Amino acid sequence: MALIYFTSEDLEVDVDEGISLLDVAAEVDCDITFGCKSGSCGTCRVRVVSGMENLSPAATEEKDFLQGFGAHEHERLGCQLKINGDCKIRYVGLDDLED
């Protein structure tokens, strides 16, 4: 049992632990867009507002990508995440270039 809160759409989702964010997104309407789903395009970047410790740690490849990207330390690739506990997530794709 884990609770995910998607801040941009004020959505709370209750999931089994260990599920991937991809699977969560497929089930509920949350505002995250996935591109390649294999961790190389960066479309699905999310800001982990809280609960980073409850997410699967970034593997070397994801770290490499985020580093090359110059991502914020609380950013992760949505397609690589597994949910192991409560967390708050905000999708950054839609707001990083807003005026």
Added chain:
Amino acid sequence: MSKIILKSDNGNRGKHPGFFELAKRQIMFLDGGMGTQLQVRDPSPDDFGGAIFEGCNEILCATRPNWIREIHAAYLDAGADGIETNTFGSNEIVLAEYGIPERTYELNVTAAQLAREVCDSYTSRPTYVIGSIGPGTKLITLGHVDYDTMLKSYRAQALGLIDGGSDVLLIETAQDIQQIKIAIRACREAMLERKLELPIMAQVTVELTGSLLVGSDIQSALATLEMFPLASIGLNCATGPDEMRNHLQYLSQSAPFLLSCLPNAGLPENVRGQTVYPLGPDKFAEKVAGLARNHGVNIVGGCCGTTPDHIRALSSALSDRQLGAREPRYENAVSSLYNAQSLDIDVRPLYVGERTNANGSKLFRDKLKNNDYDGLVQIAKSQLKEGAHILDCCTAYVSRNEVIDMREFLQRTVTQVNIPIMVDSTEVPVIEESLKIIPGKAIVNSINLEDGEDRARQVLELCRTYGAAVVALTIDEDGMAKTREKKLAIAKRIYHIAHDDFGLKPGDIIFDPLTFTLGSGDQEFRKSAIETLEAIRMIKEAMPGVKTILGLSNVSFGLNPYPRRLLNSVMLYHAVEYGLDLAISNASKIMPVFKIPPDERKIFDDLIFDRVAPGYDPLKELLARYTDKKAMRRVDPSEAEKMPLPQRLANHIIDGEKLEIIPTLTLALKEYRPLDIINNFLLEGMRVVGEKFGAGEMQLPFVLESAEAMKAAVGHLEPFMDKNESGQKKGKILLATVKGDVHDIGKNLVDIILTNNGFDVVNIGIKQPIEAILQKYHEVKPDAIGLSGLLVKSTAIMRTDLEEMTHRNITVPVILGGAALTRQFVEEECQAGYGGKVYYASDAFEGLRIMAQITGNGAAEPEGSSATRVGSVKMDALKNVTEAAPARPRVRAVRRGSTATELCADGQSSWVRRFKQIPAPPFWGTKVLETPLSTLFTYLDEFALVRTRWQFAKGELSDEQFKNVLESKARPLLNTWRARAEREKLLEPKAVYGYFSCAAEGTKLHVYEAPDSEKIITTFDFPRQRSARRLCISDFYTPVSSGQRDVIAMQVVTMGPAASHFANNLYSKNQYSDYFYFHGLGTEMAEAYAEWLHALIRKELKVHTRDSRNIRQLFSQGYQGSRYSFGYPACPDLEDNGRLFKCLDATRQIAVHLTENFQMVPEQSTCAIVAWHPQARYFAT
């Protein structure tokens, strides 16, 4: 030649500023065609001075000087600043064909004097005599004439041109890079003799084929000429301005000289037997002016088909003489006849092949002894295959004539290999003879100061005269330098001579700081590797730009073959870290260090860095370890004889050694039947490969190398098997990509894995309708059918295909694979509609397991075994398919805030802001582009290519192992393929894009014929999000209700049909890994082109100010606006491709077609619409 020639006057024999003084700050005009102007006068045999001279235009200077004066004057009147003398063919070789070689000097003097006279009559402005030196009628590279004859021929011409009063010497219409070098030398020698320096211009002629007549590309021409003191480089003849664009762009970006461009008046057409040039004066002027401005050309003029009117139009089109900006950056390079090899590469080292060396190769020596020169060429070619970048050539062998041997060998080799040559000799005459034969830019190996400076100076003189780089050994009168300080001191001394006295650029000086064996245990040399490594670093620091090289194998002299190979590999690894640029070594004998187990690696590291401790000596450790039989059984092919044959064969397969396996097979055939070899040993290797792949220990590219080895092995064994045996397969499968789907690679990977695991695969290709599949099914009667497809749409087609099969009472097992499939969809929905069994294969190895199960071959591996645990590896290289576990985890929305955005009155999301100011495009309608690959490479997403397309995944490797794989495998591959794609023109990028007037209406987006027209040419209709911001792509364009129009950009890019042909060719030749790499590169290059073009569109719409400087971010929408490709979440309908194609007329313009399912052919193409709106981002609907 001595190093200084007299006073330079910058191209001026009169009182005006020199030609090049002006050309540096403004555009200068030369004249147009001479031949055409002479033809107009319809010369009779009398005009030539007799029938035997008919056609010898050069003689008209003597017989009809007035004609020539008139033509020169006409061009000067038209605005030319310089006129070319009528001496195109006035050299001894050409005039000898008319029997008058002795008149060469005189005719050149006369011609130059005529031009001088006309120029001097124009007193109001500076005008110049440009002495024309044409290519002649013989190609030296093809052996039509010898070096000395050609040199003498040009020397007479150059003397005449100088004495007649030329301001500039122009080597033009050059078709052979060797000929240009000779002409330059002739000019320099003539100037030296007359103690007068004139500027030299060189112009090459690039044919429609994209290369010079003898096959050199523009890069090799520049690499060859860059060492010479030219005033300008340029292009003339063969084609019109359009066809010159790419080559000129390269020169503009790279050549450290001023630029000239003198095209023909278009491509000649044959009209009723007459050669007609299609470009009239205005069109010609417009095009040449465009080239000049865009590429910073200094000197323009015309060639065949151009007239005084063309020059008049040109000088008026460029009347402000304003130079376009350019900042050339030259990469140090050497060159073969055909291609240049950069020395400034990211991935070091460059390998210098050492088997074409009488001292290093017994085979080479034997063939030399038998005068088997063609055999020597074969060895040279085999070096290419083994990955050499440069070929070291040495024919020094006792009791033979080294000069003759070198000549015979090189004359055959230079036209047959496309990598540059390193002349390996200590004899000055041998070096000189070699340089007379080698057409491109060679490297001379080597000089040193062992007997003082004399010989070094002689060789450096040759390097300068013939244009060659040089290897310098750190040896002086005291002998070989052993300490870092001494190595540096000698290097500095040589640098001083080569650079300061002979003018060689740092990049053309390659130091070899020498390496000594660590295998002897000799106290004197224990620290020699450290000294060498440090010397590499110090030399490169002290003399920025110089290169370094090592004769690598010396370091391990005296050791057994296996530890030798390891020590060479580890030493090379460190040397590269210290800055080494080139290694004389066989690339295929270097083992990636990550393949060496850490405990073994440590011994070699300790040996190199002399890390001894009480009771520990790495050399003793090494000697003990590698005489121990057990340790010898590791991987090593050269020492593997002691390993049992079956194990050796399996290891060859696992290590992907397709060359090494052949001799082992020959041995094995003495003991075993071929079929047993395949079934028992080779397939065992493949089984291990599959297991390692499944366990994440081995990556797909290595798997493909194993498959190549398997294919080579089976191919080798087949002739030894009888028909019955060789036909014996484990089972048969029919493979196809379904109707409308062009995706080949996933299916082909399955083909590769199954074929090389003993199955018979009938692969009928892409876009296969069910009728074709079933027809083949009845014909070949397979045990199973495999259907593949990448698109979501293809999954529906698979289901209807299965229904059709049920309808026809077919129940053969069917295996489905493809990125859009899920296990659940296949096992539930597809299975429900089919009478036979349907399987889901998440990757090729699962396909293999299923085939084994279907055909009863090998125990079906239990679920969850290695072969099924590969969900993380993406066979389609595109999308990761998440396997649904049997019991699906629970996901439940507990609370959903009421944040759904309201829609405006016009039906658009109220979240999206409206802008009154809409960008104005530079044009309406479409434009076609052909962008050079080199430009697009900057936009290549290397991360996506290496990690996703090529599937270099970390898997179960340690961080260090993974880093090693990336460094020593992926990086070099990337470099190699980039270079290869460019060199061999494997990709032919083309694009069409355009700007259209548009306005939105709810979810619809209307595209209008023109901004002031109400005629709608097409309408897109995009889905809208049901919640949250309720976005729809149409929202990012102004609504019809605003009364305004917006702008939509559309684009289609392609890598051209050549890419598909080449990929298919690799595949059909069983070069699986090359196929896979190239396919991935092509796909990512299409993406790169799309990204590049989108950047251009942002620039043209002036919304580029927010473009991210971080390229990674740029690939993830780090810019204003968005580029949407159909099929993605916000615009899933592929039929929109059809609408877009209609707007851009893409099929006609760049030959990209759509299939019935609206997919693009050639496969490596992509299209998109572009929105400029700042809130336009990717979103899912």
